[in-house]
Amino acid sequence: MRPAEPNRSTLPCWVQYCELCKYCAPDVSVASAAAERIIKSDHYLAQLMHPNFPDLANRFLCAALVLQMTGNDHDAFWNVMYAAWASDDLDNRIAAQLCRRRASRQLNEILEQGGNLGSQLGTEIVVLIDLMRRSGSGAEAMAASHKYLDRAHGSHVLGAIKLERQLITAGDDRSHRWGEVTT
Numbered sequence: 001m002r003p004a005e006p007n008r009s010t011l012p013c014w015v016q017y018c019e020l021c022k023y024c025a026p027d028v029s030v031a032s033a034a035a036e037r038i039i040k041s042d043h044y045l046a047q048l049m050h051p052n053f054p055d056l057a058n059r060f061l062c063a064a065l066v067l068q069m070t071g072n073d074h075d076a077f078w079n080v081m082y083a084a085w086a087s088d089d090l091d092n093r094i095a096a097q098l099c100r101r102r103a104s105r106q107l108n109e110i111l112e113q114g115g116n117l118g119s120q121l122g123t124e125i126v127v128l129i130d131l132m133r134r135s136g137s138g139a140e141a142m143a144a145s146h147k148y149l150d151r152a153h154g155s156h157v158l159g160a161i162k163l164e165r166q167l168i169t170a171g172d173d174r175s176h177r178w179g180e181v182t183t
Contacts (some may be wrong), residue, residue: 002085011089014082015059022048024062035066053095057083061099068106074117077106088175100135104128111148122152126160129168134175138168 002008016028023031023039031039038044039062047053048062064079084099107128110116117124125148132141145161145168152158167176 011082011085012056015056015063015079017059022062023066024048024059025066026063032070034070038066038069052098053083054086054090054092056086057092057095057099060086073106073110074115077103077110077117080106097135100131101137104131104135104137104140107131108144111151122154122157125149125152126157126164129161129164133164133168134173136173138171138173142168 015024015026017024018028021036021039022045023035025031025035044062044065047065048058050058050061053061060079060083064076064083067073067079068076080099080103084096084103087093087096087099107117107124111124111128117127125144128148129141129145132138132144142165145165149161152161163176167173
């Protein structure tokens with residue numbers, strides 16, 4: 001799911017931050033009136049300075065708040081994912097797990113509403129299961145692997161779900177590569 005190098009190293013460029021107004025977004029030159037209200041809220045400002053998350057993760061989480069509160073759940077989800085990756089890059093395991101829990105809740109809501117990530121049909125199920133497993137929620141991940149199995153299509157997706165189930169059973173919450181599914 002995470003891009004390979006050299007794109008992987010560009011993560012800090014995926015969110016901008018305005019020192020003056022504290023706005024975090026993919027493009028801070030564009031802000032709606034709703035966004036302007038949100039960035040002044042106590043909740044937003046508390047997230048921006050939250051001591052348990054790396055600065056870059058806080059910026060992605062703030063961008064996610066604005067996106068979610070303005071109705072863009074899909075992009076909000078991805079910004080929370082980026083926050084998890086930013087936390088991973090700094091070996092902040094707890095922050096990464098918290099971000100993954102939040103992302104799994106958001107993705108579960110998207111799926112409950114019949115949505116998807118716009119990728120290969122069923123891939124979002126693997127993403128959800130992986131988020132839950134990597135956040136330490138193995139029982140939830142296993143339940144999701146059964147609940148959404150009917151939405152999984154293709155041998156790669158089914159193979160990934162099988163691998164996720166094996167990892168859950170083993171209590172493994174580490175990162176794994178897609179290649180492990182096909183080997």
